[in-house]
Amino acid sequence: MFKPLAAALVLLSTTLVPTAQATAPARPAAQPAWHLGTPPLTTPWTNDVSPTNALPEYPRPQLTRPDWRNLNGLWEWAPAAVGEQPPIGRTLNEQVLVPYPIESALSGLQKHQDRMWYRRTFTVPDNWKGKRLLLHFGAVDYDAKVWVNGRQVATHRGGYDGFDVDVTTALHAKGPQELIVWAEDLTDETYQPIGKQREVGDHGIFYQGSSGIWRTVWMEPLNVASIDRLQLTPDLPNQTLKVTAETSGPAGLDVEVTAYDGRKAVGQVRGKADTELRLPIRNPKTWSPDHPFLYDLKVRLIDRGKMVDQVGSYAGMRSVGLQKGADGKLRMALNGKILFNLSTLDQGFWPDGLNTAPTDAALRFDLEQHKRLGFNTVRKHIKVEPDRWYYWADKLGLMVWQDMPATKTDAMPDPWRAQFESELHQMVDQHKSFTSITVWVPFNEGWGEWDRAATGRIADDVKAQDPSRLVNAHSGVNCCNSHGDSGRGDLIDNHAYLGPATTAPTETRAAVDGEHGGFGLKVPDHMWFGDGSAYEMEPDSATLTRRYVENQTDVLKSAKQCGISGSVYTQMTDVEGELNGFYTYDRRVPKMDFAQVRTINQQIIAGADGTGSGIPNPGPGTPGADGIHFYPLDGTGEDAVGNNDVTLQGGATFAPGKNGQxxxxxxxxxxxxxxxxxxxxxxxxxxxxxxxxxxxxxAFQTFVSQDGDRDSAFFLQYSGQDQRFAMSFPGIRALSPTKPNPGQWYHVTGVRDVVKGELKLYVDGELVATKSACALDSSSTGNTVIGRAKFGGNQVDFLDGMIDQVHLYDRALTDAEVRTLYESGR
Structure with missing residues (x-):
């Protein structure tokens, strides 16, 4: 009798999904005993791990069978040499706790080797005789070979995807069966996809690598005819669930799929295996972050009226797409309604297990905290998690942007490009039935990207592979190693630290901020290296919380004014040298006032729905050619129009200028x-x-600016980085096309137009640059200053030169007005 799958997976004790016990090989007396390593930090779950309970949960939630055996636990282990023959029948000298990577404390080894052997024995239960035996490897980083009873049965390349091996013909008739795995992981010595891993963490944005077996290893018996995988795609407009049951064995068998709402059957379809069937679900309950409803599924494989295999599964009914709001801007939508994707950057690293969470409760914890904090989305950052992570995202109600693990940051050479694409498509294929995944992200900040056109083609290929989701061709297209915008995919994604980004959507692509924030706080005794950094460090939790709320308030402004429909805050937890998490790396100390975090997050989701532009009415401003303040600087500090005379600071002097003094x-x-x-x-x-x-x-040199709390509200300046004139916000510059000449007078004008969301730069009366900048405006209360700026709380960018005839206007001058001002010489 099948029970509802959701309840079965939570209880982990039903007839459908029993908890299997790992069966470790006997340890020879001469072999040193396994013991837990010493991580720089422990988590609340570190001491829950032992050789008898290493991730005992059923590892494949979307295709369940009642009979299986977990092969996690103690394995023999030894380093391997190039070309070395497998240690068949030979006891290895050390022990490792599988599935924790060898560099982790939980593995018991806590060291790196480029190549290694794993060995153990197992027995096949008597009631499995007459069936096929399948071994499942959740993931081995990076190259793997497998032997059973001295016979090589598999090779596999790829550190983030699982693979299965039918070992039936390699088994002995009875008694112990020997299993040997060889693994090679050269990490950043090659261009293999590694995400944030490096052989040695760098105290910055890269972390300690993870090698070898790092996900559950398990086995199950199968009939000759069996269901290998289910491809599940909701078709919400047509109230159907597309189901393809991929099978092994004889062709032409029938499949029957039944959907359940609790104990009640709500839909059924029967048809041929290995073909797409449409399971009708009338008036479906939709899945969303607020109501993550999942239907339980029972799938039966039938041969001439006889059931030959049966599996359990689940699926959510939801749709993902783009939709124009009332303001006319294209935005991301779920179930036909605009929904702002409010996300964190989630690295998925652990101080005790590195790539592998210590327990299933730990794996679930990070996702539960997203819900507690008011987020509705997780960006799984250049890492792929075990299937149970996506199950918990499905169950708890979190949309997932799934990144492809990046290679090293520079362009990957040709021999690795095909491998990267192969692993990308394998990732999509193995995960496209999870309800929570809504966006695929092939590239991050151009890491490994070799050609803009190729990036666009790859985005198109992913979209063709899975048309039911959005594709973010390159998150952070404005940053770092990016080759520029290919124009492909469904999203335009800019990164902005501290941000947020103010990208505007187009007619065909929504706009998102793929990374921003990064505010940090040091918590003594809870830092991996004993120290660390962030994009902006704060002195205490109250300041950290305040800066977060201020930053997220700007996210809401950007959503309303620019039309961004997603943002990703860096990050969920500290990781090694990065101290910008909501939690410390050990998950023991919350670093902000979570109630305030949740409040502003809920305001963003509720307010960023595209119903209003949020652009203030600027009014007509004050008429007149001289503006609201005019400083001739003709030997005095007199304001010739207003009532705010200036004072010269730091020994500044008057001298012959463009027009008098x-x-x-x-x-x-x-x-x-x-x-x-x-x-x-x-x-x-x-x-x-x-x-x-x-x-x-x-060197930067600023002509006119106005102080904000931390940075100037704007900068009319010379940008030393670009060696051009600029009208700027932090991180955004409207730049002149040519470099100015020292010793030459120029008329430089900067215009802010909030309605159009633009910065404009004029040089000698001519418009030379326009830059989109929608939501970084603030009511700055600091002084307007001439000849310097403020950045990072400090006075910076002092002008080395002369300045004359300064005008300030409370309106956006037109092209004609700027030209007239220039021609007047004032």
Whole structure:
């Protein structure tokens, strides 16, 4: 009698999915005893792990059978040499706790080897005789070979996908069966997909590698005719579930699929195996983060009226797509309704198990905290998890952006490109039945990317492989090693630290912020290296929480004004040297006020629905050619229009200028202070000045800015990084096309248009650059200043040169007005 699958998997004690016990090989007396290693940090689950309970849960939740055996536990282990023959019939000198990678403390080894042997024996239960025996390897990093009773039965390449081996013909008739696995993992010595792994963690954004067997190894008996895999795709508009039962054995058998809501059968279909069937589910209950309903499935394989195999499974009914909001902007949608994808960056590393969570409860914990914090999405960052992780995402209600594990950051050479694509498509194929996965991400920040056109083709190939989900061709297309936007996929994804990004959607692609944030806090005795860093360090939890809320408030602004429909905050937990988590790396200390986090997160999801632009009405502004403040700087600090005279700071002086006198600045602490915030930087404004540089090198020099709490609200400047004039926000620059000449006077004007979401730069009366910038405006209350900027809380970017005729306007000047101002010489 089949029970509902969801309940069976939670209880892990039903007839459908019994808890199997690992059967470890006998240990010779001369072999040293296994013992837990000493991680720099332990988690609450470290001491729950032992040789008798190493991940005992059923590892394949979407295709369950009642009879199986777990082969996790103690295995013999030894380093291997190139070309060495398998140690058939030979006891190995050390022990390892499978499935924890050998570098981890939980493995008992806590060391790295490029090549290694695993060995154990197992027995086949008497009631399995007459059946085929299948061995399942959840994952082996990276190259693997398998022998049973001295016979090689498999080879496999790929560190993140599982593989199965039919070992029936290699078995002895009775008694112990010998199983040997060879694994080679060269990590970052090659261009194999490795994600964040490096042989040795670098105290920065890369972490300790994981080698060898790192997911559950298990075995099960099968009939000659059996169901190998289920491909499940919901078709919500047509109220059907597409089901393909892939089988082994005789062709042409029948399959019967029944869907259950609790104990009640709500739909059934019968047809041929290995073909797509459509299971009708009338008036389906939809799956969503708020209501993650899952239907239980029973699938029977039938040969001439006789059932020859039966499996349990589950599926959710939901649709994923793009949809225009009331504001006309294209956004991500779930079940035909716009839903902002609010996510964290989730690395999936553990201080005790590295790539492998210590227990199933630990694996579930991180996802439960996403729900507690008010997130509805997880970006699984350049790693692939065990199937049970996706089961818990399905069950708890979290959308998943699934990354392809990256290779090293530089362009991968030709011999590895086909391997990368093969592993990418294998990842999609093995995971496309999980309800929670809504987005595929082939590339991150251009890591390993070799050609923009190839990236676009790969995105198209993934979309063709799985049309039911969105494809994010390259998360962080604006960053790092990216070759630029291929124009393919369903999303445009920019990264912005501290951010958020302000990318605007197009007619065919939604816009998302694939990474932002990264605020950090040190927690003594809970840091992997005893220290670490983040994109911005905070002194205490209250400040960290405040900065998070401020940053997420800007996410909501970007959603309303620019139209981003997803954001990914860095990150769920600290990882090794990165201290920017909601939790410490050991998952023991929450670092923020979670109630405040949840409140702002819920406000984003509720408010970012595309029903209103959120753009303030800037009003017409003050008319007139001179603006609201005008500083001739003709030997005095007089404001010729307003009432805010300036003072010269740091020894700045007057000298002959463009039009009479001007202010001369030496680039070393000298500037001009207006004494007040003269511009409402949440609305339209314009700043204009005549400037002359003494030098044009790699140093930034700012002409006009207005102080914010941390950074200037805007920068009218010379960008030393680009060696061009610029009208800038932090991380966004409208740049002039050519480098200015030192000693030459230029008329430079910056315009902020909040309605169009643009920054404009004019040089000598001509529009030279326009940059999209939607939501970074703030009501800056710091002083408007001439000749410097503020960044990271510090006064920076002092002008080395002269400045004259400074105008400030509370409106966005038109092209004609800027040209007239330039021609007037003022």
């Amino acid at each position: 001007a202010v001369a600045l030496n680039g070393d602490g000298q500037y001009v202070d207006t004494g007040a915030a003269l511009l409402d930087t949440s609305k339209n404004y314009t700043a204009s000045a005549w400037v002359k540089l003494n030098k044009a090198d790699g």
